[in-house]
Amino acid sequence: MQLETAASSASDWNFRHDFLRGPGKDAPAMNKPSDNAGQRASGQKKGGVVRALGLGLITGAADDDCSAIGTYASAGARFGPDLLWTAPVTLPMMYVVVYLSSKLGQVSGRGLFKVISDFYPRWLLWSVLVGVLIGNTIEAAADLGAMSAAIVLFVPLPAPLVVIAVAVVIFALQVFGSYKLIRNVFRWLALALLAYVVSAVLAKPDAASVLRGTLLPKIEFSREYLSILVAIIGTTLSAYLYTWQSNQEVEEEIAKGRTSLEERKGATESELRRSRRDILIGMTFSNLIMYFIILSTGSTLYKAGQTQIETAAQAAEALRPLAGDAASILFAAGVIGVGFLAVPIMTAGAAFDFAQAMGWKNSLHAKPRQAPKFYIVIGIITLVAVGLNFFGFNPMKALVWSGIVQGFSTPPLLLLILIMTNNRKIMGDKVNSTSTNILGGVTTLAIFAASAGLVASWFL
Numbered sequence: 174m175q176l177e178t179a180a181s182s183a184s185d186w187n188f189r190h191d192f193l194r195g196p197g198k199d200a201p202a203m204n205k206p207s208d209n210a211g212q213r214a215s216g217q218k219k220g221g222v223v224r225a226l227g228l229g230l231i232t233g234a235a236d237d238d239c240s241a242i243g244t245y246a247s248a249g250a251r252f253g254p255d256l257l258w259t260a261p262v263t264l265p266m267m268y269v270v271v272y273l274s275s276k277l278g279q280v281s282g283r284g285l286f287k288v289i290s291d292f293y294p295r296w297l298l299w300s301v302l303v304g305v306l307i308g309n310t311i312e313a314a315a316d317l318g319a320m321s322a323a324i325v326l327f328v329p330l331p332a333p334l335v336v337i338a339v340a341v342v343i344f345a346l347q348v349f350g351s352y353k354l355i356r357n358v359f360r361w362l363a364l365a366l367l368a369y370v371v372s373a374v375l376a377k378p379d380a381a382s383v384l385r386g387t388l389l390p391k392i393e394f395s396r397e398y399l400s401i402l403v404a405i406i407g408t409t410l411s412a413y414l415y416t417w418q419s420n421q422e423v424e425e426e427i428a429k430g431r432t433s434l435e436e437r438k439g440a441t442e443s444e445l446r447r448s449r450r451d452i453l454i455g456m457t458f459s460n461l462i463m464y465f466i467i468l469s470t471g472s473t474l475y476k477a478g479q480t481q482i483e484t485a486a487q488a489a490e491a492l493r494p495l496a497g498d499a500a501s502i503l504f505a506a507g508v509i510g511v512g513f514l515a516v517p518i519m520t521a522g523a524a525f526d527f528a529q530a531m532g533w534k535n536s537l538h539a540k541p542r543q544a545p546k547f548y549i550v551i552g553i554i555t556l557v558a559v560g561l562n563f564f565g566f567n568p569m570k571a572l573v574w575s576g577i578v579q580g581f582s583t584p585p586l587l588l589l590i591l592i593m594t595n596n597r598k599i600m601g602d603k604v605n606s607t608s609t610n611i612l613g614g615v616t617t618l619a620i621f622a623a624s625a626g627l628v629a630s631w632f633l
Contacts, residue, residue, distance in 0.1 A: 238515030239319035239508050240312055241408040242369075245463050246504075248401050249470030250481070254378070254386030256405065257471070260464035261387070263409045266616040267456040273590050273605070273613060274415040275448045278422030280603045282437030285419040287529040288593055301586050302530050305412050306554075309523040312411070313516050314558035320512035321562070323505045333563060340559045343517050347551055348541055358513075368503035368510075373465040375503075378472035386471070387464075399626050406623040409463065410616075412583045415590060417522040418452075427538050440603060469504070520558065524550040584620045591617065 248256045274285060281288050289298045321335040328335075346358065392398070426437040440448075521537065527550050528535035534544040541548045591613045595604050605613070 239316040239512045242466055242508055244404050244408050245466040246470045248405060249467040250474040253471040253475035254382045255391045257386035257464060257467055258390040259405050260460045264456060264460045265612060266410060268453055269612045269616055270410060271414055271418050272449060272452045273594050274418040275422055275452060277594055278419030279440040280600050282434050284423055284525055284529050285416045286526040290530055292599060298530055302526055305526055306523050309413050309519045310554050310557055313519040314561040316512050316516050317558055318562050320509055323508040326505050336559055336562045340555050344555050347517055347521055348548060368507040369462050369465045372503045373469040376469050376472040378468055403623045403626050410620055412586055413519055413522050416526050417518050420525045424537055520551050520554045523554050584617055587617045
């Protein structure tokens with residue numbers, strides 16, 4: 174891969190060595206040196222609008238991965254528009270979670286697990302990391318299976334062959350593509366999700382039921398309803414969102430030539446304000462797509478009595494006779510497009526986390542020979558995800574167990590992020606405001622409650 178930085182080629186290796194080597198233990202976070210302020214402000218003016226349609230959009234779109242699409246489609250088919258209210262309710266939760274991760278990456282100059290590794294005990298690091306790695310790998314496997322099922326709707330090929338082909342294409346992009354290329358590809362793939370807006374319009378929903386479902390939350394204390402509600406919250410607030418956002422911020426800093434830790438540490442108020450706008454745009458986009466997926470199947474499959482939908486591809490096929498070929502094609506195309514975005518984020522994200530925990534070199538700016546262990550981990554996780562589709566693995570059932578693992582590992586991780594972003598040794602003077610802490614605390618409690626609800630649903 175090509176290292177795309179603003180650093181001169183004469184000192185290229187020294188810069189790469191600095192950022193790949195990583196920071197020393199317990200290095201406190203400080204604001205950027207004052208002589209960098211003008212340069213940073215200039216970069217903000219040039220890239221502000223583009224960035225607003227970039228990092229937040231990519232993270233938001235990745236949240237609507239194939240398994241999430243299947244969950245939302247299933248919710249709409251089973252309960253109609255009654256669960257539309259979950260989209261606006263989860264929006265502020267998504268926003269605060271991703272913003273805190275973004276802020277941590279910008280101010281500390283490190284990825285999430287590098288911060289945990291540098292400032293917290295190893296037992297805490299590994300107890301959190303294991304759940305994230307398991308969740309990412311199983312979810313990547315499920316997404317590969319879902320993409321394969323959707324592609325087969327267009328091209329009659331054996332599904333296992335499609336899984337392998339898709340995994341090879343994704344891995345090749347990660348290994349041979351530059352970070353800028355990967356980021357730009359992700360940005361365009363995110364637009365594939367707009368297919369669900371059109372699909373929902375073609376479904377001709379009833380306006381009155383849509384308003385009721387959106388504005389009047391309805392909760393049923395049944396096992397099925399609580400299970401799907403927990404699934405929605407779990408997939409909307411997946412742990413890979415946190416880790417990817419912090420790593421993405423570091424990669425963006427490196428792309429601007431800030432290759433050493435000292436250059437990356439700290440963030441101006443203007444940068445954080447821009448991040449808040451960027452993330453709000455991305456999370457709003459993500460939740461609008463969630464809303465329209467539920468609306469699409471709730472306005473068609475639910476009315477037709479087809480309430481048992483387990484996969485996104487199954488939903489696409491079921492939509493054909495009810496909403497026409499166009500709606501079905503758009504639904505399946507959205508699964509394929511977002512899958513090519515989400516799977517590499519999950520596999521690379523897990524590799525970032527593991528490499529940071531081990532103290533290995535890690536960056537998508539680095540060539541494989543410069544960070545071999547990082548790319549080997551990406552390859553291993555990809556192979557495991559592919560393999561799970563060959564050994565009697567049912568991706569959708571496995572997602573339930575992945576959700577259980579993440580449901581119990583995500584709340585402690587989010588609590589840890591809250592603690593870290595209030596730690597002046599890490600954040601300097603950029604610790605959280607009271608309002609951010611309140612919203613973050615409410616979100617953490619909501620995820621804890623969702624996990625408890627999942628356990629309670631087993632006994633109903």
